[in-house]
Amino acid sequence: MSCEKYAQLINDLVEGELDLQTAGRVDLHIFACESCEAELEMLRSEKENYAHFLFEIEPPSDLSTQFQAKLESFDQAKSVLPEVSYGFYDRFSNFFGIRFFQPILAGAAVLFVLGFGYFWLRNLEKDSEQSKVLPSINSANKAFEGKSEIIFPPETAKAKIVSPKKITKVSITKSEPIIAQQKANEASVKKPFVRKNKLQNLKIETAINLNEFQDFQIKTATQLEKVEMLFRSFRNARFIEEREEYDIAYEKQQAERLLESNIRLRRQSENYGTILENEMLGKVEPYLLEISNLDANPTQEEVLEIKQRIKNQNLIAGLQGF
């Protein structure tokens, strides 16, 4: 891939919006390419400048009072308006906003009627098929007249495809329609039990999922707490003046450990669809990667640059509030 194609990716890297794999790929390229490294530095310093732009902009201190007054006058104006007496239809349509949604409601009604009609016709078809099947069962039973205790496969709904060959045990004599009826009754009695079992299974599954979800939430909270501690520790990392280096061996080790669990939890949060957790885990991940990629004794610039970005993104405050 050429440098031009990496330009957009470098921009996404600065924005912290790259997944781990792509970020690694871009990092590798930057490591080998001087112009892209310069571009990355340029984007970072520009971002810092832009981030400061709104720092000093503050709304006037009396804006809140002004707004309260405006709100009061708005409410008063609303209450002064003459009350129009609405009929039942008006009130009903205003309540549901039917006038606004009229075309949508009409469409929904047509769809409902069509759907209902389709299922009704389908059921009608099934009934007629069943009535066709019954005589065939009767005729099959007729073939075994004088014998009883015919064993059908468990689902009598499939009775229509049961051929006389599949019927295994035959003994006592009974009249054929009664036998078919008995079997049908047995099946109709068995069916609810099957449903009940399914429901129970579903309940157990839901309970297991809930436990898993709670477990995930606790793990995420613990993870974010640890990340917050790490960022704080990184912010206060010890500076060795003689060598003009930072000592971040402990932070680096922690970041490596946390990065792994962070990726796992972020993926889980995607599966569960928990947006807040996913967002926060995604936000901290690039920083964990960067800290873990630092040397044990990095230069002042490297550390300050990461510190500054953590500060710009308000990450520690965000984690604290989470």
Next chain:
Amino acid sequence: MTCHASEDLKNSQDFIIAKAQSGDKEAFGLIFEYHHRFIYKFIYAMLGKHELAEELTQETFLGAYRGINSLRGEAALKTWLCGIAKNLVYKSYRSNVKENGKSDDELDTLNSFDGKNLLPDEEFLNKELNQVIAVALGKLHEDRRLIFVLKEMQSLSYKEISEITGSAIPKLKTDLFRAKIEMRAMLRPYMETRK
């Protein structure tokens, strides 16, 4: 920080929204207190005028007060408010185009700065830079300015910006990238003199 803390935080926000939806003005006042600075800064960055930012911030919250019942649980309050503010900003642009035939005429604070009378003292360098940024920002196309402000200046995620603008994330990325290139080109002369 625990799981319960985050739940409590979310619950308290939901509780305030629910109270405001039932017509509690005090609860709505809290919503105003929490979010008006963000909205004010956003409108200021988009329009470059304090008076207009003040007026439109109030309009935004008045609109939110009127339509608070349409806020659904899944929509984040901040992005919802930002969406209302964005519509008002665009409306302001359109009215300017109608009145003056040019969308940037209202941005006199931004355009009055020509870059010649920069403040001399070192301590004012940052203010100076902010002025230059404001001028450049006023020259960006509105859609790109919106994305640039939300991402670079207010640090929203692409997902949140997508909710506000209704644009797909790849389009946002491209627009932001182009906006940055334009901004760099506009700021280059100043940055070179500063060096």
